Amino acid sequence: MNNQITVRWIMPDETYESRIADIWSFVRGLNEINNVSYKGISYHIQKVGLVLEQHPWVAIIMEP
Numbered sequence: 001m002n003n004q005i006t007v008r009w010i011m012p013d014e015t016y017e018s019r020i021a022d023i024w025s026f027v028r029g030l031n032e033i034n035n036v037s038y039k040g041i042s043y044h045i046q047k048v049g050l051v052l053e054q055h056p057w058v059a060i061i062m063e064p
Contacts, residue, residue, distance in 0.1 A: 006057040009036070011043060012064065023058065036062060 005023045009016040016038065020026045027048065035042050043062035051057050 006055070008057055008059050009038070010059055010061045011038065020058075027058070030060070038062075 004019040004021050007018050007020050007023075007026070009018070030045065030048055033045070035044055037043070041064055043064055045060060046063050047059075047061040049059045049061075051059055
């Protein structure tokens with residue numbers, strides 16, 4: 001049984017995908033931060049949402 005969930009980091013020009021085992025701790029940690037750096041660019045987290053499909057995933061929408 002796979003207990004990991006997909007996280008999609010959605011940026012204006014790119015989407016990065018990762019797998020997280022403890023999603024609830026991860027989401028709680030997101031409440032502590034406002035910005036994430038990716039490839040040398042700082043992004044502000046605009047929205048976090050759970051997408052309920054056959055294989056649920058978390059969307060993190062970010063803007064520079």
